[in-house]
Amino acid sequence: MDFSEFIEFPIVDGHVHFIHPEHLEDVAALLDRIGCARANLVCLPNPDGTNQNAAALYFKERYPERIYLSGALEYAPALTDPARAPEILARQVAALEAQGFDGLKLIEGKPQVRKLLPYPLDGPLYAELWAALERAQFPVVLHVADPDEFWDPVACPSWARQSGWDYSDGSYPTKESLYAEVDHILERHPRLRLTLAHFYFLSRDLPRAARFLDAHPNVCFDLTPHVDMYTDFSRIPAVARDFFLRYQERIIYGTDMDTRVLQRGAPGTQLILSLSWLIRAFLEKAEPFTIPGNSKATAERYHGLGLPPEVLAKIYSANFERMYGLVK
Numbered sequence: 323m324d325f326s327e328f329i330e331f332p333i334v335d336g337h338v339h340f341i342h343p344e345h346l347e348d349v350a351a352l353l354d355r356i357g358c359a360r361a362n363l364v365c366l367p368n369p370d371g372t373n374q375n376a377a378a379l380y381f382k383e384r385y386p387e388r389i390y391l392s393g394a395l396e397y398a399p400a401l402t403d404p405a406r407a408p409e410i411l412a413r414q415v416a417a418l419e420a421q422g423f424d425g426l427k428l429i430e431g432k433p434q435v436r437k438l439l440p441y442p443l444d445g446p447l448y449a450e451l452w453a454a455l456e457r458a459q460f461p462v463v464l465h466v467a468d469p470d471e472f473w474d475p476v477a478c479p480s481w482a483r484q485s486g487w488d489y490s491d492g493s494y495p496t497k498e499s500l501y502a503e504v505d506h507i508l509e510r511h512p513r514l515r516l517t518l519a520h521f522y523f524l525s526r527d528l529p530r531a532a533r534f535l536d537a538h539p540n541v542c543f544d545l546t547p548h549v550d551m552y553t554d555f556s557r558i559p560a561v562a563r564d565f566f567l568r569y570q571e572r573i574i575y576g577t578d579m580d581t582r583v584l585q586r587g588a589p590g591t592q593l594i595l596s597l598s599w600l601i602r603a604f605l606e607k608a609e610p611f612t613i614p615g616n617s618k619a620t621a622e623r624y625h626g627l628g629l630p631p632e633v634l635a636k637i638y639s640a641n642f643e644r645m646y647g648l649v650k
């Protein structure tokens with residue numbers, strides 16, 4: 323997989339999952355290979371009440387100049403003291419900042435997680451947290467919703483079902499109810515520095531994506547792929563290109579690379595390289611393309627946007643740095 327054909331630029335990957343400390347040098351090598359100067363490690367809460375913050379701090383200690391840290395909340399102290407829980411979560415903003423974190427990561431809007439932590443994002447548990455985040459201008463990467471197919475018992479892919487992402491039994495929040503929660507939060511806290519992961523799962527509805535970005539001028543979308551995101555864009559390359567030009571200040575590069583995928587060995591590494599190559603080719607190439615040497619994806623034909631270098635510079639780093647500042 324050849325990345326040398328792409329523009330040479332100090333890219334920031336705004337969305338990397340680093341869970342396994344033993345893969346530290348593998349991830350550093352992958353970032354080099356893809357041409358990423360820096361990465362934002364986004365930490366998740368674990369089902370056992372712990373979180374992934376320690377692994378990210380370990381990476382930061384080894385490569386301080388390359389790493390931004392987006393911490394996860396710690397739920398155990400809050401959920402064991404329900405009366406004070408909103409305040410306990412809110413106080414974690416200052417605590418994370420004091421530990422050297424640059425921002426917060428919330429996966430709490432993913433339906434699977436929202437069912438495990440059944441607290442509306444716009445409800446009382448998080449009310450003080452959003453206020454604290456807005457006050458401190460502490461950036462947040464937020465995952466809300468999932469691809470439409472995951473709510474459809476027929477269309478839901480088997481790999482998604484195996485991961486617990488089949489939401490068709492009616493016991494999960496709907497995509498629209500999750501979007502409504504985000505609207506309420508942004509009505510109350512319009513100055514939040516918010517990045518919505520996976521293009522907010524609106525790749526099939528660019529008019530709606532545009533209305534949302536127009537209504538919330540401080541919000542960005544990241545480019546971490548989901549199932550069909552880049553095929554969605556490639557179906558309407560001219561419309562997609564107009565969108566990316568119009569919202570060139572609101573889009574943040576990210577791969578979603580994950581050490582859980584590296585655990586699968588060489589095929590895992592290959593998958594990460596393929597997806598990273600896809601995103602860069604989509605942004606930079608001005609013509610149709612296929613992913614080299616990738617058996618599933620070669621069947622798919624993508625169409626690049628051929629964005630000009632000054633727009634790529636914003637998507638690859640300037641938009642992220644506007645939200646997060648330079649690396650500390």
Ligand SMILES: [Zn+2]
Pocket residue numbers: 337339519546578
């Ligand atoms: Zn992610």
